[in-house]
Amino acid sequence: MFYLGFNVNFMSLFLFKIKCVCVVRSVMMDPSPRVLVTGATGLLGRAMCKEFEGSDWTIIGTGNSRAKPRLLSCDLTDEAAVRRLLSDSKPHVIVHCAAERRPDVVERHPEAAANLNVHATALLASLAAASGALFLYISTDYVFDGRNPPYGEDDAPNPLNVYGKSKLQGEREALRHCPGALILRVPVLYGEVTSVTESAVTCLWLNVESEEISALDHTQQKFPTDTRQVAAVCRRLCERARQDSSVRGVFHFSGNEQMTKYQMGVAMAQAFDLPSNHLIPLTEQPAAASAHRPINSQLNCSRLQLLNLGIEPTTFSSSIVECLWPFTADRRWRQTVFH
Numbered sequence: 465m466f467y468l469g470f471n472v473n474f475m476s477l478f479l480f481k482i483k484c485v486c487v488v489r490s491v492m493m494d495p496s497p498r499v500l501v502t503g504a505t506g507l508l509g510r511a512m513c514k515e516f517e518g519s520d521w522t523i524i525g526t527g528n529s530r531a532k533p534r535l536l537s538c539d540l541t542d543e544a545a546v547r548r549l550l551s552d553s554k555p556h557v558i559v560h561c562a563a564e565r566r567p568d569v570v571e572r573h574p575e576a577a578a579n580l581n582v583h584a585t586a587l588l589a590s591l592a593a594a595s596g597a598l599f600l601y602i603s604t605d606y607v608f609d610g611r612n613p614p615y616g617e618d619d620a621p622n623p624l625n626v627y628g629k630s631k632l633q634g635e636r637e638a639l640r641h642c643p644g645a646l647i648l649r650v651p652v653l654y655g656e657v658t659s660v661t662e663s664a665v666t667c668l669w670l671n672v673e674s675e676e677i678s679a680l681d682h683t684q685q686k687f688p689t690d691t692r693q694v695a696a697v698c699r700r701l702c703e704r705a706r707q708d709s710s711v712r713g714v715f716h717f718s719g720n721e722q723m724t725k726y727q728m729g730v731a732m733a734q735a736f737d738l739p740s741n742h743l744i745p746l747t748e749q750p751a752a753a754s755a756h757r758p759i760n761s762q763l764n765c766s767r768l769q770l771l772n773l774g775i776e777p778t779t780f781s782s783s784i785v786e787c788l789w790p791f792t793a794d795r796r797w798r799q800t801v802f803h
């Protein structure tokens with residue numbers, strides 16, 4: 465027992481020393497590269513900060529309305545504030561996650577969406593170019609019309625809704641102001657959510673859990689993608705691009721399971737051993753009340769695959785359990801799956 469106690473004390477002294485060294489190192493030499501993550505309070509931004517934190521990076525995360533301690537509050541549509549942010553933080557890399565990504569919201573508020581998705585992107589890209597920072601813009605499969613999948617990086621975009629148009633315009637502004645920019649197009653995302661309604665994927669949990677008859681779309685082919693994977697791709701892509709100036713331009717990344725919302729709902733129910741016979745596949749195209757969506761905007765990700773970034777594929781059913789278990793009423797999941 466005494467021996468064990470001695471070991472523990474020795475260990476904590478050792479850890480204390482490591483901590484001091486880290487503080488001194490960051491103040492005196494600051495050898496770790498700095499990444500600025502915009503939208504750091506959002507679904508993707510949170511995963512992005514976690515990913516870079518787990519590696520040798522110093523993170524500057526910015527959010528707007530939801531900014532919390534450790535994160536800087538910055539309205540990206542305020543030019544003076546953005547200029548100040550960049551001159552204060554001097555990032556080596558900017559990962560621009562902040563966007564209005566809800567197609568129906570963009571349809572109703574196109575100008576507010578353009579301010580963030582297009583104009584803020586143009587400003588950040590020009591400041592990145594002026595300071596020599598690497599700029600990574602997160603874009604979407606909705607730049608394509610979905611009639612002729614899978615889509616390569618050079619295939620002609622033809623967005624069907626205002627959201628897709630604004631993100632495509634954002635891509636063009638990024639490349640116009642910062643020709644060495646990286647663009648990563650990703651499809652619908654899910655991940656660790658603060659509420660299930662935060663992602664169009666985890667939102668389906670409400671239908672699964674209620675056990676009331678609900679019709680789910682079974683026409684649009686989706687490729688639900690885990691934010692942790694996207695974040696891992698972004699970090700490794702940035703690290704590669706910092707070493708290799710030929711790694712520039714547009715890349716695609718996507719989960720590899722094709723599913724409609726109906727199929728996602730059934731897969732969630734199965735993953736949690738819940739009934740799914742209250743879920744009804746809706747095979748009619750949705751009414752034109754909401755923003756038009758592509759029928760199948762599958763991304764061809766071969767350009768990214770050729771970089772061999774070492775991203776291991778995950779399955780929807782295991783990843784979705786990790787994201788949804790905090791919202792399940794069944795405590796078994798808390799005990800058996802994660803402890």
Ligand SMILES: *[C@@H]1O[C@H](CO)[C@@H](O)[C@H](O)[C@H]1NC(C)=O
Pocket residue numbers: 614616764765766
């Ligand atoms: C994806 O793109 C690569 C490179 O352009 C091409 O060789 C391949 O055939 C494409 N795959 C599909 C399924 O279209």
